[in-house]
Each structure stands twice: as C-alpha cells, then as structure tokens.
Amino acid sequence: MAEKYRVGIIGCGGIANYHMNGWNGVDQVEVVALADPVAAAREEFGDRHGIAQRYEDFRQMLDDEMLDIVSICTWHKLHAPMTIAACARKPKAVLCEKPMATSLGDCDDMLIAARRNQVKLAIAHQRRFNPAWTLAKELVAEGAIGEVRQVNACGGQGLLNDCSHLLDMMRYVMGDPQAVWVMGNIERKTERFERDIPIEDRSLCVVQFDNGAVGQLLQELAGPNYQGGIFYGSEGIIELDESKVRLLNSQTGTWEERPGEGEDPSVGQQREIVEWIEGKVEHRGQAENGRAAVEIIMATYESARLHEVTALPLRTMASPLEVMIEAGDLPVERPGRYDIRAFLLRGEDMQQEG
Ligand SMILES: NC(=O)c1ccc[n+]([C@@H]2O[C@H](COP(=O)([O-])OP(=O)(O)OC[C@H]3O[C@@H](n4cnc5c(N)ncnc54)[C@H](O)[C@@H]3O)[C@@H](O)[C@H]2O)c1
Structure with missing residues (x-):
C-alpha cells in the first residue's frame, strides 16, 4: 500500500477529537503527531487516540515531523499565526478551524502564506459536508x-x-x-x-x-x-x-x-482534503469561503x-x-x-x- 499522508494536530481540546474522527475515516492518512502546551491535554488526547509523538511546542512538531497535512484546532486568535507557521514548512494542506481569523487582514495573511508556499488551505466549516x-x-x-x-x-x-x-x-x-x-x-x-x-x-x-x-x-x-x-x-x-x-x-x-442522510461531515471534509491534494480542483471549505x-x-x-x-x-x-x-x-x-x-x-x- 502507498505511504499514508502524515497528519499533525495542533491543539488537543474539544474540536481536535472531531478532526480525529474525520482523519480516522480516511484510509490514505495517518495522524502521527500532536502538539499542545498543556501536558494533561497532550496525554489525554494522545492516549485516547494512540498518538505517540507529542510536542509541547507546535513549531518543534512542524520542524521534526515532515507533515503532509496540519490540522489546526486552537482558539480563533491563534489560527492566523499557526497557519502561517505551518505553511512556511510547506505541508501539502492545512485544515484550520473556523472562524478563519479574527480580522480580514489576518485572513489575507493566511491566504498569502498558503499561496507563496503552495499549500492548500481549508477552513473547517464542516457543515458544507452535512x-x-x-x-x-x-x-x-x-x-x-x-x-x-x-x-x-x-x-x-x-x-x-x-x-x-x-x-x-x-x-x-x-x-x-x-x-x-x-x-x-x-x-x-x-x-x-x-x-x-x-x-x-x-x-x-x-x-x-x-x-x-x-x-x-x-x-x-x-x-x-x-x-x-x-x-x-x-x-x-x-x-x-x-x-x-x-x-x-x-x-x-x-x-x-x-x-x-450520509456520512459524518468530518469524514467528508477530510476526504476532500486528500482528493484536493491528489488533483481535485476545489475543496468546498477552501479558504476563500472561510474569508467570505x-x-x-x-x-x-x-x-x-x-x-x-x-x-x-x-x-x-x-x-x-x-x-x-x-x-x-x-x-x-x-x-x-x-x-x-x-x-x-x-x-x-x-x-x-x-
Ligand atoms: N467547526 C466546528 O463546528 C467547531 C466546533 C467547536 C469548536 N470549533 C473551533 O475550534 C477551535 C478550538 O475550540 P475548542 O472548543 O476545541 O477549544 P479547546 O479549548 O477545547 O481546545 C483548544 C486546545 O488548544 C490548546 N492550545 C492553546 N495554545 C496552544 C498552542 N500554542 N499550541 C498548541 N495548542 C494550544 C489548548 O491547550 C487546548 O487543548 C475554536 O476556534 C472553535 O471556534 C469549531
């Protein structure tokens, strides 16, 4: 079987479990690492989902893990700096939680960072897959x-x-x-x-x-x-x-x-990330829609x-x-x-x- 896309999760709170649900439903990916400054969050989430590589500093994870896909599951204000930091390491795709950012200027910085590093950036308005x-x-x-x-x-x-x-x-x-x-x-x-x-x-x-x-x-x-x-x-x-x-x-x-009736929106959302990486022209949640x-x-x-x-x-x-x-x-x-x-x-x- 072809190698799986390596996924890393930043922020191990509530919505990260939903991202895991989505990634678990897609055969071509494997969640290989997580990052969270709160030790209890790292340990609980890592143990629950069987993720061995656990980082206090998300930048360390990005530098060490050669990730193909980054899931950003932190609070709103961190979406822009974390997306920009992730894009700078040139993964194939970033799935960032909504709202895309807390100002339009931050949304544009995220789009620029994605474009200049050729990263596919989607925002998790997963109800598009409902x-x-x-x-x-x-x-x-x-x-x-x-x-x-x-x-x-x-x-x-x-x-x-x-x-x-x-x-x-x-x-x-x-x-x-x-x-x-x-x-x-x-x-x-x-x-x-x-x-x-x-x-x-x-x-x-x-x-x-x-x-x-x-x-x-x-x-x-x-x-x-x-x-x-x-x-x-x-x-x-x-x-x-x-x-x-x-x-x-x-x-x-x-x-x-x-x-x-149909599959869980998180699975559809994450599957379309893989399809997008592999040539599909658009993702329903692509960042331009999050920005809008x-x-x-x-x-x-x-x-x-x-x-x-x-x-x-x-x-x-x-x-x-x-x-x-x-x-x-x-x-x-x-x-x-x-x-x-x-x-x-x-x-x-x-x-x-x-
Ligand atoms: N798409 C949806 O339907 C949906 C639903 C719930 C939440 N959300 C979004 O998800 C985001 C997170 O919300 P939540 O409810 O999961 O919050 P949460 O507080 O449960 O989880 C956030 C996690 O981020 C961690 N964190 C903080 N700083 C960090 C850093 N520097 N590096 C790595 N991790 C860090 C925290 O320790 C915490 O574990 C929010 O932006 C929210 O809008 C979306």
Missing part, C-alpha cells in the same frame, strides 16, 4: 423554490463563532454568491469575550448577495438559535437544520420533510462603527469591533471581563496565552 445542507443546496440549484429572495438565521455567542457557520450556510446553500453590501448594528455594554476575543452582546446583520437574495442574521436577539435557517424563494420555502430539510412549494402542496464569512462579519462591525451601509469588498483590515472598543466608542456599562468559554481552560488559567 447531507442536509447539501440536499438544500441541490434543491435550490434545481429551482425547487425559484429565485431565493431572503434567508433568515438566528445565532448566539458573537458573530465570529457559531454565526460564521450560519453565514457560510447562506452562501453554501445558494451556490456561494458574493456579498455586495452589509448593514448591521451591535450592542456591547458588558466586557464579553468568547475564546479570548471580545464579542458583542447582541447584533444583527443584513447582507445583500449578488444573486439578489438578502440574508438576515440575528445574534442573541431572537430564537431559536440553531445551525440552520429559512430560505424564502419566489416559488417556495426551504427550512433547514442539521438533520433535515423541509420543503414547501406548489409541487409538494404541504410541508415535505426530507432527512439528510469573516468579511461579512467584519463588514457588520464596520457598518456599526461608521453608521452606514458597508460596500464590499471591505477595505478595513483590522477588526472594526476591536477598533471601536479601543476608541471608547462602546462604553461598558457593566464592567468586568468574562469569557463565555472560560470553562474550556484547564488548571488555574482564566485566559489562554496568545
């Missing part, structure tokens, strides 16, 4: 609801976390249209953080896509919050969640439920900062949310930093090292 989401995409492409006019979704935990999946869903199901403009607003009266990045308390985002559809995302403003949404077309409606599609049009007459979700999010913050419709492409490379916080434009009325994901940290830490 059978229900793909079924919805196929129905839209077949014209089952006519022209999509509006998409509604509700999310939580700040725009960059779960909501990046929802914006990615809007684009994926509609065949990846480009965003043309964004109008949004946010409220931040507490010192709210999520995995060490500042987030808003509430926000809303309205985005015009170049296929004519308008997306609407409510963050901590309305429920229920779930990974899915409602697509209103000129000739029907699709309601989508992670397990099923519901379709209403003149042919169905009444709501028709179609289960999305971050751009809509940053444009929402920019619209709130400048009180105007933000035309895309966005030219502000820093996070407008961080700019607003630093400029004192979002005075905190209820002081005291809190991180809604502080429970993920181990030992005495309350903040992750940068």
Whole structure:
C-alpha cells in the first residue's frame, strides 16, 4: 500500500477529537503527531487516540515531523499565526478551524502564506459536508423554490463563532454568491469575550448577495438559535437544520420533510482534503469561503462603527469591533471581563496565552 499522508494536530481540546474522527475515516492518512502546551491535554488526547509523538511546542512538531497535512484546532486568535507557521514548512494542506481569523487582514495573511508556499488551505466549516445542507443546496440549484429572495438565521455567542457557520450556510446553500453590501448594528455594554476575543452582546446583520437574495442574521436577539435557517424563494420555502430539510412549494402542496442522510461531515471534509491534494480542483471549505464569512462579519462591525451601509469588498483590515472598543466608542456599562468559554481552560488559567 502507498505511504499514508502524515497528519499533525495542533491543539488537543474539544474540536481536535472531531478532526480525529474525520482523519480516522480516511484510509490514505495517518495522524502521527500532536502538539499542545498543556501536558494533561497532550496525554489525554494522545492516549485516547494512540498518538505517540507529542510536542509541547507546535513549531518543534512542524520542524521534526515532515507533515503532509496540519490540522489546526486552537482558539480563533491563534489560527492566523499557526497557519502561517505551518505553511512556511510547506505541508501539502492545512485544515484550520473556523472562524478563519479574527480580522480580514489576518485572513489575507493566511491566504498569502498558503499561496507563496503552495499549500492548500481549508477552513473547517464542516457543515458544507452535512447531507442536509447539501440536499438544500441541490434543491435550490434545481429551482425547487425559484429565485431565493431572503434567508433568515438566528445565532448566539458573537458573530465570529457559531454565526460564521450560519453565514457560510447562506452562501453554501445558494451556490456561494458574493456579498455586495452589509448593514448591521451591535450592542456591547458588558466586557464579553468568547475564546479570548471580545464579542458583542447582541447584533444583527443584513447582507445583500449578488444573486439578489438578502440574508438576515440575528445574534442573541431572537430564537431559536440553531445551525440552520429559512430560505424564502419566489416559488417556495426551504427550512433547514442539521438533520433535515423541509420543503414547501406548489409541487409538494404541504410541508415535505426530507432527512439528510450520509456520512459524518468530518469524514467528508477530510476526504476532500486528500482528493484536493491528489488533483481535485476545489475543496468546498477552501479558504476563500472561510474569508467570505469573516468579511461579512467584519463588514457588520464596520457598518456599526461608521453608521452606514458597508460596500464590499471591505477595505478595513483590522477588526472594526476591536477598533471601536479601543476608541471608547462602546462604553461598558457593566464592567468586568468574562469569557463565555472560560470553562474550556484547564488548571488555574482564566485566559489562554496568545
Ligand atoms: N467547526 C466546528 O463546528 C467547531 C466546533 C467547536 C469548536 N470549533 C473551533 O475550534 C477551535 C478550538 O475550540 P475548542 O472548543 O476545541 O477549544 P479547546 O479549548 O477545547 O481546545 C483548544 C486546545 O488548544 C490548546 N492550545 C492553546 N495554545 C496552544 C498552542 N500554542 N499550541 C498548541 N495548542 C494550544 C489548548 O491547550 C487546548 O487543548 C475554536 O476556534 C472553535 O471556534 C469549531
């Protein structure tokens, strides 16, 4: 049998187990090494998955292991520096967790690093491989609801976390249209953080896509919050969640439920990485799509900062949310930093090292 692609995992917390699930489902790869500065994380993860090579310093792993594929499973702020460091060692591919980065400038640095080292870079919006989401995409492409006019979704935990999946869903199901403009607003009266990045308390985002559809995302403003949404077309409606599609049009007459059945999205996502390495032209989660979700999010913050419709492409490379916080434009009325994901940290830490 041909030699297997050597995979290394950076960051051995929750989502790394899901990456392992995906890699374990693909015959052509073997996870050979891991890196995490927290000894307990290294040992638990390494023992659970039978990975012998364990590194405290991810750069040491990259230097020593001649990896073909790098899985980046750390918190958002580390995605850009780790992707750039991984690309500099010229693996064949990097699969980095979402959100791609915490600013558009960082997304672009990651794309540059990937291009100059000829590395295939994908962002883990794995729901693109969710059978229900793909079924919805196929129905839209077949014209089952006519022209999509509006998409509604509700999310939580700040725009960059779960909501990046929802914006990615809007684009994926509609065949990846480009965003043309964004109008949004946010409220931040507490010192709210999520995995060490500042987030808003509430926000809303309205985005015009170049296929004519308008997306609407409510963050901590309305429920229920779930990974899915409602697509209103000129000739029907699709309601989508992670397990099923519901379709209403003149042919169905009444709501028709179609289960999305198929393999685990992590396996599909990782298999397509191998296919991409071996010549497939595109990966569904290729970095340009990860960047597109971050751009809509940053444009929402920019619209709130400048009180105007933000035309895309966005030219502000820093996070407008961080700019607003630093400029004192979002005075905190209820002081005291809190991180809604502080429970993920181990030992005495309350903040992750940068
Ligand atoms: N795609 C999805 O559906 C999905 C779901 C959950 C999380 N995520 C993403 O995964 C990322 C990680 O989230 P998580 O919940 O797994 O976090 P986690 O806290 O459970 O795991 C992060 C791990 O990274 C390690 N780490 C920190 N600094 C490091 C460094 N310098 N080198 C190597 N490892 C380091 C930590 O010790 C920890 O073990 C986040 O960006 C999150 O958005 C994605």
